[in-house]
Amino acid sequence: MIPAAFDYHAPTTIGEATALLTRLGDDAKVLSGGQSLIPLMKLRLASPAHVVDINGIPGLAYIREGEGFLRIGALTRESELEESELIRTRYPLLHDTSKVIADPVVRNLATVGGNLAHADPANDHPATMLASGAEVVAVGPKGERRIPIASFFTGPFATSLRPDEILTEIRIPLPAARSRGAYLKLERKVGDFATAAVAAQLTLDAGGRCEEVGIGLTNVGLTPIKAAKAEAALKGKNPDEATIKRAAELAAEASEPSADLRGSVEYKKDLVRVLTARALRKAVERAQGVTTRA
Amino acid sequence: MLVKLAINGEKHQADVxxxxxxxxxxxEVLRLTVTHIGCDTTHCGACTILMDGRPVKSCTVFAVQAQGKELMTVEGLEQNGKLHPLQEGFMAEHGLQCGYCTPGMLMTSYAFLKKHPSPTEDDIRWAISGNLCRCTGYVNIVKAVQHAAVKLAGGA
Incomplete structure (x- = not known):
């Protein structure tokens, strides 16, 4: 399959890239890992007149803690996240997610920033970042702004990024002493989108109650879903079996799946219920296992 | 646009x-035809090559993105007329039936064994999970990779 012709731009600084985007407006698409954009261009579902390849901009791929946040450069490849010792030991929710995105070869190019900016409700990082309470950094011609992830996804494949802005960094608050998460995804085969998937992140207080709760849902609506009622049902409570079950039911109610080859509406909603309960149990188990800040 | 890159250590350039x-x-431009085009939709991995040492699906990369990169294809596996242990493994263990997926399987396994010299069966199955064999000959593909791992480690 041959994409429509386009002009290719390879800026080497963010300033150059945002100047190009300002000039080209809606006619331009940013090329990051390309693992969603290029297939869409081959199918001619996207035919941008200009492609702005940001891979040549140095300094956009890193994973580090600083200034109260885990900071992930937007060009960080999914495989780098998967291989990171810091992510594996301190951010199991992110580690779980990085292992189930597409397949191992695709993950060598696919980027964390691209997974969010593409805003496909079937992508995995949106739910993870909703559960983590992340924010993204966007840089435009007028400078930098920080966007809370809860207001980032505005519709299917749509975000609050302006056409002249580039997503440069993802920030996740450093986890408290007893804060851990889990991501559970049911997929028909490696490389398929989720039939449904659930991200959960919990912080337990000294008494074992849920101090902070984040729950995000993948591919069960037109946008990634933050299951706010389910989160509220856990907040301040002991995460016992009855409370987890109640939260899981509320998460299922928050989902708005459509029927497709992967299953019926009823099946997917029930899957959200089951996966939410399992993700919460796993998050509780992991959070309880943390005694010191590793 | 003029693209300059290296494949298997040899410099190439083309206006594309x-x-x-x-x-x-x-x-089609450089006529290195061992790399296959399979599904053309980022699923099958028959087109897998190494770009700066990492396996990527070359049907999902624009040629212009490979500007200045070091690529490796199956043509680069054989050295001085001697097959790479992976190629020998695929022969010895009957790791191919129709052979369509083989170039991708070889390149993915090559990069994988560099990082994981003594893998378990599960590790190998994870590594090739982005490469599809529609003959479903995975059992022998896994054996072929194990064969190469032993050989590369200096075993029989």
């Missing part, structure tokens, strides 16, 4: 349209 996919540049 930005929309040309890397796999088409490799096969």
């Amino acid at each position: 349209e930005p929309r040309l996919l890397l796999v088409h540049m490799i096969r």
Whole structure:
């Protein structure tokens, strides 16, 4: 399959890239890992007149803690996240997610920033970042702004990024002493989108109650879903079996799946219920296992 | 647009349209035809090559993105007329039936064994999970990779 012709731009600084985007407006698409954009261009579902390849901009791929946040450069490849010792030991929710995105070869190019900016409700990082309470950094011609992830996804494949802005960094608050998460995804085969998937992140207080709760849902609506009622049902409570079950039911109610080859509406909603309960149990188990800040 | 890159240590250049996919540049412009085009939709991995040491699906990269990169294809596996232990493994263990997926399987396994010299069966199955064999000959593909791992480690 041959994409429509386009002009290719390879800026080497963010300033150059945002100047190009300002000039080209809606006619331009940013090329990051390309693992969603290029297939869409081959199918001619996207035919941008200009492609702005940001891979040549140095300094956009890193994973580090600083200034109260885990900071992930937007060009960080999914495989780098998967291989990171810091992510594996301190951010199991992110580690779980990085292992189930597409397949191992695709993950060598696919980027964390691209997974969010593409805003496909079937992508995995949106739910993870909703559960983590992340924010993204966007840089435009007028400078930098920080966007809370809860207001980032505005519709299917749509975000609050302006056409002249580039997503440069993802920030996740450093986890408290007893804060851990889990991501559970049911997929028909490696490389398929989720039939449904659930991200959960919990912080337990000294008494074992849920101090902070984040729950995000993948591919069960037109946008990634933050299951706010389910989160509220856990907040301040002991995460016992009855409370987890109640939260899981509320998460299922928050989902708005459509029927497709992967299953019926009823099946997917029930899957959200089951996966939410399992993700919460796993998050509780992991959070309880943390005694010191590793 | 002029693209300069190296494949298997040899420098190449070609004037290409930005929309040309890397796999088409490799096969049709540079005439290195061992790399296959399978599904053309980022699923099957038959077109897997190494770009700066990492396996990527060359049907999902524009040729212009490979500017200045070091690529490796199956043509680079054989050294001085001697097959690479992976190629020998695929022969000895009958790791191919129709052979269509083989170039991708070889390149993915090559990069994998560099990082994981003594893998378990599960590790190998994880590594090749982005490469599809529609003959479903996975059992022998896994054996072929194990064969190469032993050989590369200096065993029989």
